[in-house]
Amino acid sequence: MKFSPLINELITSLKCLPGVGQKSAQRMAFQLLERNRNGAMQLSVALHNAMQHVQHCQQCRTFTEQNLCDICADGLRGESAQICVVESPQDVMAIEQTAEFKGRYFVLMGHLSPIDGIGPADIGLDLLAQQLSELQIEEVILATNPTVEGEATAHYIAQLCKQHNVNASRIAHGVPFGGELEYIDGNTLTHAFAGRKSL
Amino acid sequence: MKFSPLINELITSLKCLPGVGQKSAQRMAFQLLERNRNGAMQLSVALHNAMQHVQHCQQCRTFTEQNLCDICADGLRGESAQICVVESPQDVMAIEQTAEFKGRYFVLMGHLSPIDGIGPADIGLDLLAQQLSELQIEEVILATNPTVEGEATAHYIAQLCKQHNVNASRIAHGVPFGGELEYIDGNTLTHAFAGRKSL
Numbered sequence A, B: 001m002k003f004s005p006l007i008n009e010l011i012t013s014l015k016c017l018p019g020v021g022q023k024s025a026q027r028m029a030f031q032l033l034e035r036n037r038n039g040a041m042q043l044s045v046a047l048h049n050a051m052q053h054v055q056h057c058q059q060c061r062t063f064t065e066q067n068l069c070d071i072c073a074d075g076l077r078g079e080s081a082q083i084c085v086v087e088s089p090q091d092v093m094a095i096e097q098t099a100e101f102k103g104r105y106f107v108l109m110g111h112l113s114p115i116d117g118i119g120p121a122d123i124g125l126d127l128l129a130q131q132l133s134e135l136q137i138e139e140v141i142l143a144t145n146p147t148v149e150g151e152a153t154a155h156y157i158a159q160l161c162k163q164h165n166v167n168a169s170r171i172a173h174g175v176p177f178g179g180e181l182e183y184i185d186g187n188t189l190t191h192a193f194a195g196r197k198s199l
């Protein structure tokens, strides 16, 4: 005995969402059917549009439906000599909320993880190297997560900067070890930026 | 500073899912964009199809894309003289998994809740009353949840059955099989004692 085919497909599809198992997917499917069909139709359209049109910013690699994201498309910021390297678009958002940093970003969309087969090219370091050699970059601020992988990635990029004679710094004090940037309060992030050290 | 418009729409739409707040919605949106665009497109289609085509079974009110659900469309079961009344399609599934019950269902899609303005007509009791008067029903088994609202709903339907000279029964409540007494709440234990049987 199963639910009807369309309901089964909906439940199965909902399980592609992170953290959603069979029971949650069932609860979601029935709640949408019973109480929020408009919301579900909007979600259907939003999923379609985002998957069809959202790509990586050609300069910083964050997600955007344009060629350049808003920050890269901003004359002053997009040509800034300071690049802040982060792991995810959510990290950009967290740093932007402090309004401390006025340069541009480079979004790795992950971190080095040899065990998962994720190497330098997979996190865009070929593009970053190209920017380091072709553009006038004065400082690369490494704001990867203070995790083992984040530290290793920061170390790798610091070496890359050295090869290109570009200063690299690491945000440091204030960010608790093992924490994830997007969940850190703005005050702590502000301190972390102010206390960055040359590598 | 915000994410790009299509990403914002996706995050906002994901929040229509029960239990999904801003942070979870962000995590879901970026995980789909980064790792599972096919899954997201399938979810988009599944949502669209389900919301467009899934309606209530004309006999038992469960969700189905056909006029009659599989159980109601089954000659023997759909014309059974036993009706089991439950609150949700998930309850039907739970009972079906025991393979104990061979009759048909009536799915309230909720329970009476005067405080929320949910009266008899909102949970289909006009349709149930019609079936009690027009069809040959011998027994209505009340399997609503053992909550205050579920009990009140069961009581209300039992009265309805009495008016139509149809037997009503309530599924037994007590200590769940495999449960340990010391972890069972007092209300359940009270029911278990009150409902004790001679051996």
Ligand SMILES: [Zn+2]
Pocket (backbone or CB within 6 Å): A057, A058, A059, A060, A061, A062, A068, A069, A070, A071, A072, A073
């Ligand atoms: Zn950009």
Ligand SMILES: [Zn+2]
Pocket (backbone or CB within 6 Å): B057, B058, B059, B060, B061, B062, B068, B069, B070, B071, B072, B073
């Ligand atoms: Zn049915």
